[in-house]
Amino acid sequence: MEKYQFLMDLVIIILVANIGGYIANRLNQPSVLGQIVGGLIAGPTFLGLVYDSAFITDMSEIGVILLMFIAGLETDVDELKSSGKASTLIALGGVIVPFVFGAAALYFLRPGLDQLEYIYYGIILTATSVSITVQTLRDMRCLKCRSGVSILGAAIIDDVIGIILVTVVTGMVSPAGGASVVWVIMKIIGFFLIAIGIAVVFYKILNKRAEFFNRQRRLLQAALIYCFLSAIFAEEMGVAAIIGAYFTGVVFSTTHFRNQVSHEVQRVAYALFTPIFFVHIGIAVNMPPFTWSLVILSLGLTAAALIGKVIGAGFGAKLSKFSNQEAIQIGLGMMPRAEVALIVANLGLEMGIIGQEIFTSVIVMVLLSTIVTPIALKGAFHIGKLEEVA
Amino acid sequence: MEKYQFLMDLVIIILVANIGGYIANRLNQPSVLGQIVGGLIAGPTFLGLVYDSAFITDMSEIGVILLMFIAGLETDVDELKSSGKASTLIALGGVIVPFVFGAAALYFLRPGLDQLEYIYYGIILTATSVSITVQTLRDMRCLKCRSGVSILGAAIIDDVIGIILVTVVTGMVSPAGGASVVWVIMKIIGFFLIAIGIAVVFYKILNKRAEFFNRQRRLLQAALIYCFLSAIFAEEMGVAAIIGAYFTGVVFSTTHFRNQVSHEVQRVAYALFTPIFFVHIGIAVNMPPFTWSLVILSLGLTAAALIGKVIGAGFGAKLSKFSNQEAIQIGLGMMPRAEVALIVANLGLEMGIIGQEIFTSVIVMVLLSTIVTPIALKGAFHIGKLEEVA
Numbered sequence: 001m002e003k004y005q006f007l008m009d010l011v012i013i014i015l016v017a018n019i020g021g022y023i024a025n026r027l028n029q030p031s032v033l034g035q036i037v038g039g040l041i042a043g044p045t046f047l048g049l050v051y052d053s054a055f056i057t058d059m060s061e062i063g064v065i066l067l068m069f070i071a072g073l074e075t076d077v078d079e080l081k082s083s084g085k086a087s088t089l090i091a092l093g094g095v096i097v098p099f100v101f102g103a104a105a106l107y108f109l110r111p112g113l114d115q116l117e118y119i120y121y122g123i124i125l126t127a128t129s130v131s132i133t134v135q136t137l138r139d140m141r142c143l144k145c146r147s148g149v150s151i152l153g154a155a156i157i158d159d160v161i162g163i164i165l166v167t168v169v170t171g172m173v174s175p176a177g178g179a180s181v182v183w184v185i186m187k188i189i190g191f192f193l194i195a196i197g198i199a200v201v202f203y204k205i206l207n208k209r210a211e212f213f214n215r216q217r218r219l220l221q222a223a224l225i226y227c228f229l230s231a232i233f234a235e236e237m238g239v240a241a242i243i244g245a246y247f248t249g250v251v252f253s254t255t256h257f258r259n260q261v262s263h264e265v266q267r268v269a270y271a272l273f274t275p276i277f278f279v280h281i282g283i284a285v286n287m288p289p290f291t292w293s294l295v296i297l298s299l300g301l302t303a304a305a306l307i308g309k310v311i312g313a314g315f316g317a318k319l320s321k322f323s324n325q326e327a328i329q330i331g332l333g334m335m336p337r338a339e340v341a342l343i344v345a346n347l348g349l350e351m352g353i354i355g356q357e358i359f360t361s362v363i364v365m366v367l368l369s370t371i372v373t374p375i376a377l378k379g380a381f382h383i384g385k386l387e388e389v390a
Numbered sequence: 391m392e393k394y395q396f397l398m399d400l401v402i403i404i405l406v407a408n409i410g411g412y413i414a415n416r417l418n419q420p421s422v423l424g425q426i427v428g429g430l431i432a433g434p435t436f437l438g439l440v441y442d443s444a445f446i447t448d449m450s451e452i453g454v455i456l457l458m459f460i461a462g463l464e465t466d467v468d469e470l471k472s473s474g475k476a477s478t479l480i481a482l483g484g485v486i487v488p489f490v491f492g493a494a495a496l497y498f499l500r501p502g503l504d505q506l507e508y509i510y511y512g513i514i515l516t517a518t519s520v521s522i523t524v525q526t527l528r529d530m531r532c533l534k535c536r537s538g539v540s541i542l543g544a545a546i547i548d549d550v551i552g553i554i555l556v557t558v559v560t561g562m563v564s565p566a567g568g569a570s571v572v573w574v575i576m577k578i579i580g581f582f583l584i585a586i587g588i589a590v591v592f593y594k595i596l597n598k599r600a601e602f603f604n605r606q607r608r609l610l611q612a613a614l615i616y617c618f619l620s621a622i623f624a625e626e627m628g629v630a631a632i633i634g635a636y637f638t639g640v641v642f643s644t645t646h647f648r649n650q651v652s653h654e655v656q657r658v659a660y661a662l663f664t665p666i667f668f669v670h671i672g673i674a675v676n677m678p679p680f681t682w683s684l685v686i687l688s689l690g691l692t693a694a695a696l697i698g699k700v701i702g703a704g705f706g707a708k709l710s711k712f713s714n715q716e717a718i719q720i721g722l723g724m725m726p727r728a729e730v731a732l733i734v735a736n737l738g739l740e741m742g743i744i745g746q747e748i749f750t751s752v753i754v755m756v757l758l759s760t761i762v763t764p765i766a767l768k769g770a771f772h773i774g775k776l777e778e779v780a
């Protein structure tokens with residue numbers, strides 16, 4: 001059986017994804033939520049039916065990269081351009097307020113820590129994880145609507161800000177190992193410029209040999225190579241892989257291959273990889289033994305993280321003349337934190353900037369934010385619809 | 391980069407599969423051959439662009455399981471039934487002759503070994519690996535023709551015979567650890583009976599809730615769960631996973647969901663998993679330093695393995711009243727050895743039944759048989775077509 005453990009894991013995950021999604025839909029919740037909670041229940045935290053493994057982690061990594069690539073392909077660039085100013089304001093609000101709220105909440109709950117620890121915790125809260133929001137917005141057919149586009153735009157910007165801030169802080173801690181801020185920023189700008197160049201070349205090749213790529217799944221395989229290479233290249237340049245995949249998706253969405261590529265990639269992604277990603281979030285949680293002190297810390301910090309994002313991003317949206325309704329939707333849509341927050345927290349733990357207790361609270365925050373967001377977002381859109389009708 | 395090594399491997403493999411397949415097609419060879427040779431060139435044996443990894447191995451395992459499941463779904467059962475006697479004769483001929491040829495060739499080239507080593511080497515040669523043949527037959531649109539069906543039927547039977555023989559010999563070596571022959575045979579029969587039962591239940595569920603399964607890729611995911619569980623269950627019962635997948639595919643091919651399930655599974659399988667499997671065969675080869683003595687041994691044993699199968703299976707086909715042309719096609723189609731031969735050889739090496747030198751020669755034989763078969767098979771069918779035309 002050992003040899004086929006990965007296959008058994010796959011079977012359980014596909015089952016969990018379907019059952020969880022089905023129950024969530026029945027309860028009028030997005031299927032993503034059902035898949036995450038399903039993973040939490042089937043995983044080591046509760047039933048222990050399936051454990052995290054390198055294979056499942058890699059498969060889910062492919063899932064989130066494809067998900068972001070598709071989200072990029074489906075982005076309406078004209079809409080994004082016209083929402084560029086709004087996205088920037090939302091991102092800035094969503095970076096500054098959670099940073100202040102997070103650092104302050106940690107100071108209130110655990111006074112006397114190193115100053116750097118407060119700052120670093122604030123930074124952990126900056127980067128929004130749009131994958132949950134993307135899926136929820138898709139379920140509600142609002143991926144291309146005004147709030148949806150602003151959320152995605154803002155999430156790209158706050159990821160970049162978060163990455164720059166992390167580089168600054170870790171650079172301060174280990175001046176030898178850390179890269180210079182200017183160099184990091186140059187690499188990020190370099191990535192976006194080169195990615196546009198690559199997209200142009202890819203488009204030209206497809207266009208020139210359209211007949212060749214229309215046969216034998218070649219378009220799909222070319223798109224997968226393009227998407228994966230973009231993700232790898234982004235990571236190499238210091239930009240998160242999923243941001244790279246999303247961005248090249250956006251660039252490619254301006255070509256007339258957009259719909260065909262999106263359609264082909266979705267077939268493969270949604271069949272296997274994307275459900276694995278969401279179930280894996282639940283599986284990967286490995287809850288440590290709880291103490292009341294830790295519970296209070298975790299809930300306090302989570303509240304600061306979520307409320308800070310709603311207020312900050314919502315305020316940015318209001319400044320951009322969104323309605324109250326839309327500002328709340330945008331604030332809620334920016335709440336989830338996942339991969340980037342965990343990666344940053346893990347780095348801080350390894351470098352000794354934050355302690356184990358705070359790291360655990362980040363896991364709780366990631367979990368709660370991904371569970372709460374789809375419910376809250378769905379509620380906010382539902383109320384919006386009722387008002388429209390009234 | 392380390393974190394995304396698996397993604398870079400995937401990119402290289404998809405590229406190699408496409409380039410290799412394209413060149414092979416240009417040279418009028420099946421794309422499988424191009425993919426295997428491409429893997430050999432890109433892999434550690436030559437360029438070292440991509441190395442074997444757990445992730446790639448697992449992905450290719452999924453590829454071969456899906457490939458066999460699809461082959462099963464596409465099998466014409468009525469044709470298989472009417473070819474049952476022929477398949478049995480082909481399988482028996484293809485077991486006995488290579489067994490005798492292999493043992494004799496080894497005795498001729500390396501006299502004075504333990505008697506058990508000759509017998510074990512003969513057994514290594516019994517199990518045909520149909521995956522290469524399946525793909526080649528598909529390329530030539532002869533998966534459902536009379537020779538194609540007989541080859542697939544015979545390959546199932548000779549795998550079962552091979553597994554029984556291995557169990558007998560390993561049981562002789564370690565009487566404590568080895569299972570009794572009767573028990574092994576009972577488990578194999580048990581698998582086939584239970585697999586039929588599971589297929590009936592699966593069909594009834596699909597039929598009853600047809601509307602439910604027609605939405606949101608549920609049919610595909612149900613089919614994947616069914617296929618993977620069959621493979622795992624087969625392995626648990628002592629039948630190779632790919633045989634389990636093929637057999638449940640055959641059972642399921644009698645239902646009216648057959649075409650839809652086959653279509654859905656093919657989409658996912660051919661996009662990613664199947665090409666990975668064939669490129670992986672080439673990558674997994676890790677050629678040891680060669681000596682002339684080893685070259686002669688390897689080529690001699692390979693000749694015995696290939697010629698033995700052509701003669702044995704071809705003779706079985708002639709007994710079943712196939713034409714000379716078809717008998718040659720069937721004999722050639724039965725030549726390839728791969729997973730089962732490697733697994734059996736590996737087991738023998740671990741148990742000290744065969745030596746390192748013979749193990750290496752098995753790797754060479756597997757490689758040559760997979761490269762030679764598509765070329766030979768294509769040649770044999772081509773001549774056949776010319777005769778038909780004439």
